[in-house]
């Protein structure tokens with residue numbers, strides 16, 4: 001594993017982190033959850049990314065990961081970074097989502113209960129709330145650190161201007177923002193083009209990129225056009241993008257570039273995200289332990305020639321509905 005410093009902080013994160021958004025909830029067996037988490041940790045993945053609502057049902061991924069922390073990982077808490085978040089819909093009523101102090105602090109307490117730990121290492125505001133003063137949301141994050149419930153705080157899915165203002169507020173609270181978590185992949189380059197990477201790097205803040213495989217689109221599994229037994233079939237969300245024959249052809253052409261580099265398409269997609277110096281970690285999901293092994297294999301070849309980057313960009317497309 002390669003470990004990268006998160007911005008200018010003291011914390012290093014693995015270049016590949018494991019996220020438990022999909023496939024770690026109620027329908028996953030405890031054995032399968034623990035097998036994937038264990039394999040990740042054996043490969044040096046020390047960072048596990050969760051949120052209050054990961055499941056289904058919401059909360060199930062944290063409850064399942066809590067079992068892993070009490071079981072396989074019981075001797076390893078100090079070797080592991082656990083992240084959680086609040087901001088998307090978690091419970092009914094006016095306090096169950098978004099960015100109020102009431103929601104963030106209650107939700108963090110619930111997450112700690114499900115995980116069975118005293119603190120999370122990183123706690124995020126999961127999304128920008130246009131109706132709550134940023135001062136309130138950032139004040140709640142800073143409170144969680146002061147209360148010992150989180151070691152560091154981060155922001156996810158914030159527009160650039162709001163992210164910049166939020167980081168200023170956090171600094172004035174004495175709790176600098178550690179990290180931002182945008183979506184970023186060959187198929188969604190907005191975090192780079194809208195200036196988020198640059199403005200966070202200028203402020204010494206790290207970046208962890210989610211869905212670097214575009215939820216699996218950037219892998220070999222759809223090149224035949226068959227969507228069965230995959231995330232696309234399970235969620236029904238990727239299918240629309242793949243019905244477009246041009247998309248499959250472009251994925252096949254991307255896979256050929258990867259092959260010439262001695263990588264699978266998924267490995268090249270991860271290396272492509274990690275080529276940016278602002279990126280601390282690529283945050284992957286996995287339905288099987290072998291996928292985690294393959295993803296870590298991407299680290300053997302992170303360099304790109306200018307011609308390769310240009311060819312990849314010519315083939316990039318924005319997948320719809322994912």
Ligand SMILES: NC(=O)c1ccc[n+]([C@@H]2O[C@H](COP(=O)([O-])OP(=O)(O)OC[C@H]3O[C@@H](n4cnc5c(N)ncnc54)[C@H](OP(=O)(O)O)[C@@H]3O)[C@@H](O)[C@H]2O)c1
Pocket residue numbers: 018019020021022023049050126156157181209210211212213214215216217219220221229230231232266267283284285286287288290291292294295
């Ligand atoms: N902050 C946010 O709002 C937000 C939003 C989304 C995600 N996230 C975080 O980011 C994490 C990752 O997101 P994601 O699951 O969308 O990421 P992803 O890595 O783009 O997609 C993961 C999917 O790709 C396939 N896959 C994984 N490794 C592979 C490999 N080596 N070769 C071929 N296929 C492979 C698997 O699909 P199959 O399941 O079909 O096998 C897997 O479920 C989440 O778990 C969560 O922690 C955060």
